[in-house]
Amino acid sequence: xxxxxxxxxxxxxxxxxxxxxxxxxxxxxxxxxxxxxxxxxxxxxxxxxxxxxxxxxxxxxxxxxxxxxxxxxxxxxxxxxxxxxxxxxxxxxxxxxxxxxxxxxxxxxxxxxxxxxxxxxxxxxxxxxxxxxxxxxxxxxxxxxxxxxxxxxxxxxxxxxxxxxxxxxxxxxxxxxxxxxxxxxxxxxxxxxxxxxxxxxxxxxxxxxxxxxxxxxxxxxxxxxxxxxxxxxxxxxxxxxxxxxxxxxxxxxxxxxxxxxxxxxxxxxxxxxxxxxxxxxxxxxxxxxxxxxxxxxxxxxxxxxxxxxxxxxxxxxxxxxxxxxxxxxxxxxxxxxxxxxxxxxxxxxxxxxxxxxxxxxxxxxxxxxxxxxxxxxxxxxxxxxxxxxxxxxxxxxxxxxxxxxxxxxxxxxxxxxxxxxxxxxxxxxxxxxxxxxxxxxxxxxxxxxxxxxxxxxxxxxxxxxxxxxxxxxxxxxxxxxxxxxxxx
Amino acid sequence: xxxxxxxxxxxxxxxxxxxxxxxxxxxxxxxxxxxxxxxxxxxxxxxxxxxxxxxxxxxxxxxxxxxxxxxxxxxxxxxxxxxxxxxxxxxxxxxxxxxxxxxxxxxxxxxxxxxxxxxxxxxxxxxxxxxxxxxxxxxxxxxxxxxxxxxxxxxxxxxxxxxxxxxxxxxxxxxxxxxxxxxxxxxxxxxxxxxxxxxxxxxxxxxxxxxxxxxxxxxxxxxxxxxxxxxxxxxxxxxxxxxxxxxxxxxxxxxxxxxxxxxxxxxxxxxxxxxxxxxxxxxxxxxxxxxxxxxxxxxxxxxxxxxxxxxxxxxxxxxxxxxxxxxxxxxxxxxxxxxxxxxxxxxxxxxxxxxxxxxxxxxxxxxxxxxxxxxxxxxxxxxxxxxxxxxxxxxxxxxxxxxxxxxxxxxxxxxxxxxxxxxxxxxxxxxxxxxxxxxxxxxxxxxxxxxxxxxxxxxxxxxxxxxxxxxxxxxxxxxxxxxxxxxx
Numbered sequence: 001x002x003x004x005x006x007x008x009x010x011x012x013x014x015x016x017x018x019x020x021x022x023x024x025x026x027x028x029x030x031x032x033x034x035x036x037x038x039x040x041x042x043x044x045x046x047x048x049x050x051x052x053x054x055x056x057x058x059x060x061x062x063x064x065x066x067x068x069x070x071x072x073x074x075x076x077x078x079x080x081x082x083x084x085x086x087x088x089x090x091x092x093x094x095x096x097x098x099x100x101x102x103x104x105x106x107x108x109x110x111x112x113x114x115x116x117x118x119x120x121x122x123x124x125x126x127x128x129x130x131x132x133x134x135x136x137x138x139x140x141x142x143x144x145x146x147x148x149x150x151x152x153x154x155x156x157x158x159x160x161x162x163x164x165x166x167x168x169x170x171x172x173x174x175x176x177x178x179x180x181x182x183x184x185x186x187x188x189x190x191x192x193x194x195x196x197x198x199x200x201x202x203x204x205x206x207x208x209x210x211x212x213x214x215x216x217x218x219x220x221x222x223x224x225x226x227x228x229x230x231x232x233x234x235x236x237x238x239x240x241x242x243x244x245x246x247x248x249x250x251x252x253x254x255x256x257x258x259x260x261x262x263x264x265x266x267x268x269x270x271x272x273x274x275x276x277x278x279x280x281x282x283x284x285x286x287x288x289x290x291x292x293x294x295x296x297x298x299x300x301x302x303x304x305x306x307x308x309x310x311x312x313x314x315x316x317x318x319x320x321x322x323x324x325x326x327x328x329x330x331x332x333x334x335x336x337x338x339x340x341x342x343x344x345x346x347x348x349x350x351x352x353x354x355x356x357x358x359x360x361x362x363x364x365x366x367x368x369x370x371x372x373x374x375x376x377x378x379x380x381x382x383x384x385x386x387x388x389x390x391x392x393x394x395x396x397x398x399x400x401x402x403x404x405x406x407x408x409x410x411x412x413x414x415x416x417x418x419x420x421x422x423x424x425x426x427x428x429x430x431x432x433x434x435x436x437x438x439x440x441x442x443x444x445x446x447x448x449x450x451x452x453x454x455x456x457x458x459x460x461x462x463x464x465x466x467x468x469x470x471x472x473x474x475x476x477x478x479x480x481x482x483x484x485x486x487x488x
Numbered sequence: 489x490x491x492x493x494x495x496x497x498x499x500x501x502x503x504x505x506x507x508x509x510x511x512x513x514x515x516x517x518x519x520x521x522x523x524x525x526x527x528x529x530x531x532x533x534x535x536x537x538x539x540x541x542x543x544x545x546x547x548x549x550x551x552x553x554x555x556x557x558x559x560x561x562x563x564x565x566x567x568x569x570x571x572x573x574x575x576x577x578x579x580x581x582x583x584x585x586x587x588x589x590x591x592x593x594x595x596x597x598x599x600x601x602x603x604x605x606x607x608x609x610x611x612x613x614x615x616x617x618x619x620x621x622x623x624x625x626x627x628x629x630x631x632x633x634x635x636x637x638x639x640x641x642x643x644x645x646x647x648x649x650x651x652x653x654x655x656x657x658x659x660x661x662x663x664x665x666x667x668x669x670x671x672x673x674x675x676x677x678x679x680x681x682x683x684x685x686x687x688x689x690x691x692x693x694x695x696x697x698x699x700x701x702x703x704x705x706x707x708x709x710x711x712x713x714x715x716x717x718x719x720x721x722x723x724x725x726x727x728x729x730x731x732x733x734x735x736x737x738x739x740x741x742x743x744x745x746x747x748x749x750x751x752x753x754x755x756x757x758x759x760x761x762x763x764x765x766x767x768x769x770x771x772x773x774x775x776x777x778x779x780x781x782x783x784x785x786x787x788x789x790x791x792x793x794x795x796x797x798x799x800x801x802x803x804x805x806x807x808x809x810x811x812x813x814x815x816x817x818x819x820x821x822x823x824x825x826x827x828x829x830x831x832x833x834x835x836x837x838x839x840x841x842x843x844x845x846x847x848x849x850x851x852x853x854x855x856x857x858x859x860x861x862x863x864x865x866x867x868x869x870x871x872x873x874x875x876x877x878x879x880x881x882x883x884x885x886x887x888x889x890x891x892x893x894x895x896x897x898x899x900x901x902x903x904x905x906x907x908x909x910x911x912x913x914x915x916x917x918x919x920x921x922x923x924x925x926x927x928x929x930x931x932x933x934x935x936x937x938x939x940x941x942x943x944x945x946x947x948x949x950x951x952x953x954x955x956x957x958x959x960x961x962x963x964x965x966x967x968x969x970x971x972x973x974x975x976x
Contacts (some may be wrong), residue, residue: 131660136743159738162684163675167743168656168750172619172841173708182709184838187651187780196650198780220661220752221670247838250647255624255655256744262656263838264708292675292686350672350735350751353660 002087004094005279012099013115015045023097024279026090027270028075028235031121038073038124041116042093043270048121049093053114059096059104063088074128075271076357079215079234086215086234087275123269125176126237127213127357132174132265133347134209134241134361135166139285139337141366161289164338164346166360169241170262174359177240177266184263186247201244206266207364208307210333211239212340213271214358221351226297229341230274232354238268239361267359280304285337294349295342305333307365335367490575492582493767500587501603503533511585512767514578515758516563516723519609526561526612529604530581531758536609537581541602547584547592551576562616563759564845567703567722574703574722575763611757613664614725615701615845620662620753621835622697622729622849623654627773627825629854649777652826652834654848657729658750662847665728665754672751674735689732694754695852696795698821699727700828701759702846709839714785717829718762720842726756727849755847768792773825782837783830793821795853823855 004026011023021027021043031048032038041048054060055067065085069077079086096104104110136142139156146155159165175181183204189196215234218224224232241261248260284302338346343360492514499511509515509531519536520526529536542548543555553573557565567574584592592598624630627644634643647653663669671692677684703722706712712720729749736748772790826834831848 131658157741159675159677159684159741162677163739165739165743166746168658168746170619170656170840171659172843172846175708179708182839185711186838187647189647189650195777196647196780198782220663220667223673244838251651251653253645253647254744255653256742258654258656259834259838259840262840289683292684294686346747350674350732350747351661351670352658352747352750355660358660 002091002275002278004091005276007279009094010099011044011097012101012105013045013047013097019045021045021270023094025272025276026093026097027272027276028078029126029270030073030075030124031116031269032073032124033116033121037071040070040072040075040078041121043118044097044115046118047115048118049097050114050116051089053110054093054096054104057104057107057110057114059110060089060092063092065089073124074357075126075213075234076128079127079213079356083215083231086273090273090275123176123178125174125267126269126271127359129171129174130355130358132169132171132359132361133166134169134261134363135164135338135343136363137164137166137336137338137343138363138365140335140368141364142337144366161287161337162291164295164343166343166347166363167256169265169361171359173262173264175264175266176269177238178269179264179266181242181264181266184244184247184259186244186259187250188246189250190246196250201246203245205243205245207241207243208331209239209241209361209363209365210305210307211237211267211359211361212274212344213237214354214356214360217355218348218353220353222348222353223294223351224344224348224354226295226301226339226341226345229344232344233274233340234356235271235273236277237271237359239359240266241361241364242266265361277303277305282334284334284339287337291342294345297339297341301339301341302334302336307331307333331365331367333362333365335365336362490579490763490766492579493764495767497582498587499532499585500589500593501533501535501585507533509533509758511582513760513764514581514585515760515764516566517614517758518561518563518612519604519757520561520612521604521609525559528558528560528563528566529609530578531606532585532603534606535603536606537585538602538604539577541598542581542584542592545592545595545598545602547598548577548580551580553577561612562845563614563701563722564616567615567701567844571703571719574761578761578763611664611666613662613755614757614759615847617659617662618843618846620657620659620847620849621654622657622749622851623652623826623831624851625652625654625824625826625831626851626853628823628856629852630825632854649775649825650779652783652831654831654835654851655744657753657849659847661750662753662755664757665726666757667752667754669730669752669754672732672735672747674732674747675738676734677738678734684738689734691733693731693733695729695731696819697727697729697849697851697853698793698795699725699755699847699849700762700832701725702842702844702848705843706836706841708841710836710841711782711839712832712836712842714783714789714827714829714833717832720832721762721828722844723759723761724765725759725847727847728754729849729852730754753849765791765793770822772822772827775825779830782833785827785829789827789829790822790824795819795821819853819855821850821853823853824850 005024007024009023015022023044026042026044029041029043029048030038031041031050036050036052040051042051043049051060051070052067055070060067063085065081065088069081072078078089095101099105104114139160142157142160143155146152146157183200185198185200187196188199188202213234213236214232216232218232242264243257244260244263248257251258251260280303281300282302282304283300340360344354347360348354493512495512497511503510511532514530514532517529517531517536518526519529519538524538524540528539530539531537539548539558540555543558548555551573553569553576557569560566566577583589587593592602627648630645630648631643634640634645671688673686673688675684676687676690701722701724702720704720706720730752731745732748732751736745739746739748768791769788770790770792771788828848832842835848836842
């Protein structure tokens with residue numbers, strides 16, 4: 001076991017038992033404040049450790065690394081130092097924060113300069129992303145889709161168990177969690193319409209995914225084996241793959257999703273190193289039929305990370321702003337059929353080169369049991385029913401005004417950009433989408449715009465904001481949570 | 489008319505009448521030599537003008553631009569100066585090279601420092617590419633495919649005349665013409681096989697495309713109108729979309745091409761500015777049905793650029809190295825149904841942001857007449873016949889050795905990575921591919937590996953080289969040629 005992963009370690013910084021950031025995690029990110037330029041930070045409890053400050057106080061002097069990398073607006077330069085450096089820096093930070101180590105603990109001025117409250121800093125996109133790839137590697141997700149939209153007896157497409165299916169996405173529009181996204185416009189063509197019309201999406205959702213970040217580049221023509229793959233991965237983030245399903249259904253034949261996805265994707269600001277996740281490796285699915293030799297691997301290569309989606313509505317059912325956060329579903333990263341190592345081996349087997357900062361997302365992660373897509377509180381239901389409300393709560397909070405009508409009207413569904421399941425919280429709906437290529441069974445969430453905040457609310461609003469993504473980091477000790485919502 | 493576009497202009501530098509680089513063109517690129525670091529150059533006749541040297545001699549002093557941009561290893565910094573600067577620099581270079589202007593012409597030392605033979609420099613990738621998008625905008629290509637593989641009466645997919653269909657590709661593996669590519673390996677599954685096997689592609693080709701380079705960025709959430717689009721485009725390159733069709737046919741459902749494309753794409757080193765192409769604007773296809781308002785445009789927005797593919801075999805039919813170059817097909821960029829402006833307006837209508845250096849390729853460009861895909865010399869035939877040789881020349885140059893057999897054997901087709909039409913030159917074959925998503929009717933070319941160069945030639949070779957891409961630039965005065973070949 002890596003020394004920094006020892007579960008008995010305790011920090012002199014108070015860390016709540018349910019914090020995502022115990023001393024065993026120590027994820028890396030980029031932050032800035034009004035007085036500090038963008039730089040590398042590490043999360044510990046409710047604090048962020050400023051690595052520029054740590055270096056300036058000489059705490060990295062023994063490491064023999066170029067300290068300038070910490071003053072960058074992206075982790076790429078730090079990552080380029082290589083895995084031994086990532087590991088050495090994490091070990092050193094673990095030492096410095098260890099309750100038994102007085103080096104930083106006893107120095108008041110250094111402490112003050114090196115530690116800031118996370119609530120006082122602004123987190124930025126952690127890496128400069130060269131290329132972004134999205135996989136489709138959850139067998140339960142793919143099977144659910146196949147059962148619903150094709151043949152229950154042959155739910156998976158013929159290539160699915162042979163290939164970690166993936167496709168290229170847009171890198172330029174990946175933003176850090178909390179960045180406002182604009183409600184995308186595009187061509188919409190309901191199945192019964194003769195021709196498409198133009199307008200804002202009426203079916204916005206996201207797929208909760210986990211992404212890995214390339215830590216070691218390859219040259220064009222080189223391939224990465226499954227055994228070598230982990231040395232090419234720096235760490236993991238949470239990834240929300242926002243999707244406009246009505247745009248997608250019309251555009252995606254024959255070359256795949258395009259405008260329905262590239263208006264924006266959100267990543268967590270904190271990148272959890274693969275090192276920190278090592279204790280959570282578990283056995284994956286038995287792969288049958290046997291995969292081709294270049295995809296074979298040994299050992300436990302899945303990772304046990306709890307995933308959940310919570311919804312924080314703009315208004316509560318009684319019309320009060322800032323409704324109560326509600327967990328609406330659970331899943332786990334261990335349910336991936338194809339491991340990261342297999343995805344990377346496949347991606348490069350043809351000689352495709354990868355660069356530091358490239359992001360590769362998992363695809364929607366569903367679990368094997370219906371319960372793994374559970375809706376808590378007063379809401380229960382299955383997802384992925386075709387344009388159908390499964391649960392219809394009271395919607396007393398919605399005024400019957402322009403752009404709003406009752407739940408029973410199709411117009412309502414369209415107006416509020418969501419269809420499917422409502423969580424029972426006013427205006428919050430989760431839904432499944434009626435086509436197979438990208439439908440998710442689990443992790444779709446969208447909050448309706450808040451009619452109380454804009455008296456002249458009309459159908460022309462086009463800005464969603466992801467207002468909050470609390471705990472958007474992989475936590476090796478507990479649940480990996482995604483709390484995202486969007487509103488006008 | 490822009491002053492630099494005046495067809496009566498003549499340069500004091502000798503320019504052959506059939507040169508791709510008359511004074512009216514002046515494309516930008518990046519080059520280096522053994523003694524000069526990467527920098528911006530402009531092509532004129534057989535020379536390249538070194539803009540770092542031009543700036544050092546003070547010839548740009550009146551322009552009030554940051555001259556450091558010329559010393560970069562990519563055009564991005566120069567492009568970031570903005571369209572007025574591109575135009576001013578091109579006008580200034582046009583002046584300096586004008587036969588009536590003595591400023592540079594009369595200065596022997598400056599001439600010597602500023603002008604190098606193109607044959608003495610190494611051209612590099614012209615831009616740092618953030619994101620790469622490939623469109624599918626040739627109606628003749630899409631129609632040919634639909635007729636062959638679907639319904640001749642309804643050849644186009646329902647969305648094709650409403651949407652400039654496109655998808656995201658891999659930016660990291662775009663290389664400058666002349667860069668060796670590795671023959672990709674991957675999963676291959678013939679239709680009659682039970683399970684896939686692993687191996688090197690047996691169906692490699694390329695689609696000849698034209699790409700445009702983004703010259704002005706947008707922010708996430710912004711859209712570009714068709715009227716504004718030309719101000720966001722710096723210029724055009726020739727683009728070869730290499731494709732491994734046997735990998736593609738197995739992997740591409742449901743999310744599109746992935747490993748079959750991302751092992752490499754080639755771009756020309758020279759970027760021809762949109763300014764230089766202005767005199768060649770022509771009327772495009774009448775778009776019926778009427779497009780949605782955001783795709784409407786006025787004026788002549790297609791561009792009349794002749795396109796041709798030539799093949800230069802590794803060996804001639806008599807077994808001599810460096811066989812004779814043969815033009816195997818013709819097309820024209822004016823045959824695009826969707827214009828660049830429409831492509832860009834569509835790409836950003838959902839708020840997707842674009843960055844300087846992004847490349848957007850046209851998709852295969854086919855023409856309306858069968859003759860627009862003509863095979864010159866002693867070879868004639870249609871393309872896109874399913875895995876079928878249409879023309880079978882003598883293949884006396886091929887020894888019957890390991891990895892080689894006669895044309896009539898399926899093994900031959902596989903061994904030589906190409907199927908379809910042979911050009912009549914030994915070992916050269918053009919072919920059409922048997923599936924609809926990406927099949928091209930025109931521009932596929934591949935040269936077999938040269939058995940004479942490697943006595944122990946076996947089926948394990950995996951390096952193709954694009955040995956030469958002569959004249960790989962858009963030329964506003966004459967033919968836009970792609971001469972590419974690959975061999976071991």
